[in-house]
Amino acid sequence: xxxxxxxxxxxxxxxDGPEKVSRYEVPYAPGQSVLDGLRYVRARIDPTLSMRYSCxxxxxxxxxxxxxxxxxxxxxxxxLQPRDMVLAPLPNKPHLRDLVTEIAPPDERLDHALKGG
Ligand code: FES
Numbered sequence: 001x002x003x004x005x006x007x008x009x010x011x012x013x014x015x016d017g018p019e020k021v022s023r024y025e026v027p028y029a030p031g032q033s034v035l036d037g038l039r040y041v042r043a044r045i046d047p048t049l050s051m052r053y054s055c056x057x058x059x060x061x062x063x064x065x066x067x068x069x070x071x072x073x074x075x076x077x078x079x080l081q082p083r084d085m086v087l088a089p090l091p092n093k094p095h096l097r098d099l100v101t102e103i104a105p106p107d108e109r110l111d112h113a114l115k116g117g
Contacts, residue, residue: 003028004029005027005028006025006026006028006032007085008024008026008034008037008085009021009085010049010087010098011086011089012050012098013088013098015094015096022046024037024046026040026041026080032080033075033080034068034073034079034080034085034087035051035053035056035057035075036080037080038087049098049099050096050098051064051075051098051099052064052099052103053075057077059074059076059077062103063103064076066087067091070086072090075087089101090103
C-alpha cells in the first residue's frame with residue numbers, strides 16, 4: 001500500500017538575509033494539521049526549520065499564524081492536504097527566521113521593556 005504524501009514548500013525568511021525555499025515530503029493521514037506536518041519535518045527531516053506555536057491545536061495562542069497557500073491561517077487548525085502546500089511567513093510583519101515573524105506589539109516586547117519603554 002502506498003502512503004499518501006503531503007509536500008510542504010516552505011519559504012524561509014531570514015531577518016535580513018534572502019529568502020530560501022525548502023521542500024519537504026511528509027506522510028499524510030486524514031485529520032492531520034499543517035502544524036503536524038511542520039512538527040514532523042522538525043523531528044525527522046530538518047531540525048533547523050523554525051516556526052512558532054504554543055497551544056498546538058486549540059487556536060488560542062495564535063502563534064502559528066502563517067501564510068498557507070497564499071491565505072493567512074493557523075497552521076494548527078488548517079488541515080494538511082495530500083498535495084503541494086506553499087507555506088510562508090506573514091508578509092506584513094518583521095521576519096525573524098524561516099516562518100517566524102514578530103507578532104508581539106512593540107510595547108509588549110522584552111527589548112522594549114529593557115530600554116525602559
Ligand atoms: S498553535 Fe496555538 S493557535 Fe495554533
